[in-house]
Amino acid sequence: MSYFSDIYNGVKTLLTGMSVTGKYFLHSRKGAITQQYPDNRATLQMFERFRGEVVMPHDENNEHRCTGCQKCELACPNGSIEIIWDRQIDPETGKKKKMIDQHIYHLGMCTMCSLCIEACPTDAIKWAQNFENSVYDRTYLTRVLNKPGSKLMPGVED
């Protein structure tokens, strides 16, 4: 008699489904995932994997990890990254070496695909969690990621 067992299984699965949603309902007050944005602007923390904009972290000695290899520039599908570089004499070894002058990032063109960050061999760039990216003039969206006067962190190229 599959007819009655069908009914039994049907009712059972329906009740299982209802118990799942019922649990959600009971825990909804504590677990509400809604952010009431403008109200909690001061305390709102974005989650770790949020893609706000590409930044280049610098340490306290104003040193970054970018070697100027241009892999990010090549990986970018729509040319949001431009690297201006030249060969300069390394003060330590006295040899000519490729160094970045400006790492230019066009936030206005960026699609947040994260290909540049995956391509970077030295983890020089990463995602920031800031989310208020609006500006009054779109020229502000073109950013130079390396700080003025910054240099390569020693030991990155080794």
Next chain:
Amino acid sequence: MNITKNIHEWLFSLMPATTASIVEMVLIAVVYLGIFAVAGLYLVLLERKVAAWFQLRLGPNRVGYQGLLQTMADALKLVSKELTGTIKADKFLYNLAPYFVIITALMAISLFPFTQEFQAFDINIGIFFLIAISSIGVIGILLAGWSSNNKFALIGAMRSGVQTISYELSVGLSLLTMVLMTGSLQLSQIVEVQKHGWLIVQGHIPAVIAFMIYMIAGTAETNRAPFDLVEAESELGAGFHTEYSGMKFAYFFLAEFINMFIIASIATTVFFGAYLSPFGITENIPLLGVFWFLIKTLAIIFLMMWFRWTFPRLRIDQLLVLEWKYLLPLNLMNLIIMALMVLLGLTIQF
């Protein structure tokens, strides 16, 4: 109640009997319209809140304290909106349809015994009248879909016809199962019988089965998810009320929620002892009956909302298979079991 008696006597002392009774009817209708509108608006809010909690959201919480005035604001917006329509619509039927839907809902609501005395219309064929009235509502939906001159509206309306006519049977038969125990269709009589235990307790197993069937069929009759093929947003726009806007849309929207209230109220009256308190704890305060009635009704409404946010929508063939191959045979079987039980005196009575 005393106030109503006073008003009744005052009206009859003021004018001749026929005019007085007409005025009285109009007054009662106005009172019920008020209840109707407020209940509808707050059910919409409840639905939105419950939906939010099921989905781990917060729901409306901006207009008024905790969003309590949100639906009022929405209603005001809908009232002030322009009424649009299609050029080739059948204007007469197009305008008539919302009133069909809303008036049938209003007529049905007048039957419920909120307390022993707070019942507008205690007709001796109560349950039958309720079933009849709730099937007239579908005519409004059919008219709306037909007259809109829109293919989505027409498909939605035809689905509604198929669905309501099918599930009407289950609603009727499951209520008939309970009527076997009460021996009367009059709602006040049905409540009277339940003073010896609510019918779902009196009838135990068959009554529980009847309640489950009633809830499934009742949800289908109000065109709510998972039986919302009529308005299936992803396929049909808004179904039969695609072409309605402003206040006419609001009528349909309100009627949908009032229908939910009606289905829940019928369940309360027939299965859960209407205004009777559990174990008779507040039997000497008759006014608390309203409270108990609303608590039970809201619990059942919550159950329907729970269905909505749990189950996916059925396909039209699944819908018909469920009714004709499962609910209807089970219902007939259940009816026979209940009849035997009543005959052999196996019901539980306190």
